Amino acid sequence: MIKKTKNQSIIYGVVLILTGYILFLIIPSPVLDHAISNIEIQWLLKRTENQKYQEIKLSQIREYCVDKLGVTYNYSRNHRLDEVPDEYYAKLNYVAQHLFINDDYKFIYLSVPKVACSNWKRLLLRLKNVTNENKLAWPHSNGDHKRLVDLPREEWRAVLQDYGYYKFAFVRNPWTRLVSAYVDRFTRHDKWWYGFIQQTEGKRMIKNHRVGATENEINEGSDVKFKEFVEDILDHHNKCPNEKVAVNLNEHWNPQFFIAGLCHPWIEYDFIGRYEELDTASLEVFKKVHMPDFIDKFPKPSRNSSTVLRAAVEYSLLDTELLVNLSKQFRPDFEMLGYEAPMELSHILPSIGFEFDEESV
Numbered sequence: 001m002i003k004k005t006k007n008q009s010i011i012y013g014v015v016l017i018l019t020g021y022i023l024f025l026i027i028p029s030p031v032l033d034h035a036i037s038n039i040e041i042q043w044l045l046k047r048t049e050n051q052k053y054q055e056i057k058l059s060q061i062r063e064y065c066v067d068k069l070g071v072t073y074n075y076s077r078n079h080r081l082d083e084v085p086d087e088y089y090a091k092l093n094y095v096a097q098h099l100f101i102n103d104d105y106k107f108i109y110l111s112v113p114k115v116a117c118s119n120w121k122r123l124l125l126r127l128k129n130v131t132n133e134n135k136l137a138w139p140h141s142n143g144d145h146k147r148l149v150d151l152p153r154e155e156w157r158a159v160l161q162d163y164g165y166y167k168f169a170f171v172r173n174p175w176t177r178l179v180s181a182y183v184d185r186f187t188r189h190d191k192w193w194y195g196f197i198q199q200t201e202g203k204r205m206i207k208n209h210r211v212g213a214t215e216n217e218i219n220e221g222s223d224v225k226f227k228e229f230v231e232d233i234l235d236h237h238n239k240c241p242n243e244k245v246a247v248n249l250n251e252h253w254n255p256q257f258f259i260a261g262l263c264h265p266w267i268e269y270d271f272i273g274r275y276e277e278l279d280t281a282s283l284e285v286f287k288k289v290h291m292p293d294f295i296d297k298f299p300k301p302s303r304n305s306s307t308v309l310r311a312a313v314e315y316s317l318l319d320t321e322l323l324v325n326l327s328k329q330f331r332p333d334f335e336m337l338g339y340e341a342p343m344e345l346s347h348i349l350p351s352i353g354f355e356f357d358e359e360s361v
């Protein structure tokens, strides 16, 4: 009897183990993982995904500067370049106009136009307890900020190489940034800059690129078409095809690698975030600079999907050759920063085929 029971339990045991094994084979393992800690896994996956995407590594950029733009860095252990030929890396003077310094929280922000720069400048003013409504509405007045260019040039290098300061920049997909710049500068008749742009850039664009433009259209300089805008950008490129020397375009459509001085050996950003991931990426910056409590989150730029929709319309009106030429002009921005056409526009826009592996993007 006892023996039988013993045998029975052995059989039960074997059956149980077998059943477990069969279940293990049948039930897909993700379900088991799911049972264990679905929430943590999802959270972790999302987090690594975001971090991979929201930040662009400086090493990836430097590699590009050396391999593709032929920049050489004369680094040695104890010695760095004393003076850098400006045109070789990007004009430091130009970059210095876009570097905003905050001494209270010890950071330097590189402002790229059309990449939420108004909101960052607004944030800088709030950090200085500025409450004046007009200043907050129009935060671009240089007198309200401390920029690198406002300091004596002899001090620039020391400021840039002060590792106590956290240096960050935000960049954006060049395809959408370009449309955003066009919409902002050439279609917003209610803005004060509209008349100014008409008289400067608009006249030239229509004169050089509108077939059969009337005298009146040229004098007005208004109603610039996206195609004319793009062709004007390409004109600059053709006059100045060397990618080492960035074209001297209006800053709203100047390549971002030039504005940010991404190849310059004195400028080493701690963080380069993406506009497309502004929410999470700005929180990363907030943590690093110990932003005070009253700045609890980055003010969302007043945007919706209209830029992508507008881009789909505008780009579909251009022929492929023009688009390919345009992508070549912005090639360093695409390749250094790891951008392709946004998914919604990938059927319209040429593929850039940047060469960095997924890991570094």
Ligand SMILES: *[C@@H]1O[C@H](CO)[C@@H](O)[C@H](O)[C@H]1NC(C)=O
Binding pocket: 072, 073, 074, 081, 084, 085, 088
């Ligand atoms: C770097 O060093 C090389 C060799 O010493 C020199 O030819 C080159 O001009 C230097 N580059 C710069 C930017 O100073």
Ligand SMILES: *[C@@H]1O[C@H](CO)[C@@H](O)[C@H](O)[C@H]1NC(C)=O
Binding pocket: 104, 127, 128, 129
């Ligand atoms: C702004 O106000 C806060 C709170 O009153 C204060 O702690 C901080 O020092 C002020 N910042 C500046 C730059 O004055």
Ligand SMILES: *[C@@H]1O[C@H](CO)[C@@H](O)[C@H](O)[C@H]1NC(C)=O
Binding pocket: 303, 304, 305, 306
């Ligand atoms: C989206 O932006 C466009 C242009 O700025 C504006 O006209 C429209 O009302 C906005 N839509 C929403 C839902 O906010």
Ligand SMILES: *[C@@H]1O[C@H](CO)[C@@H](O)[C@H](O)[C@H]1NC(C)=O
Binding pocket: 234, 321, 322, 325
């Ligand atoms: C594109 O670039 C090529 C080479 O520079 C040039 O010959 C061609 O005319 C350009 N086409 C357009 C549409 O801009």
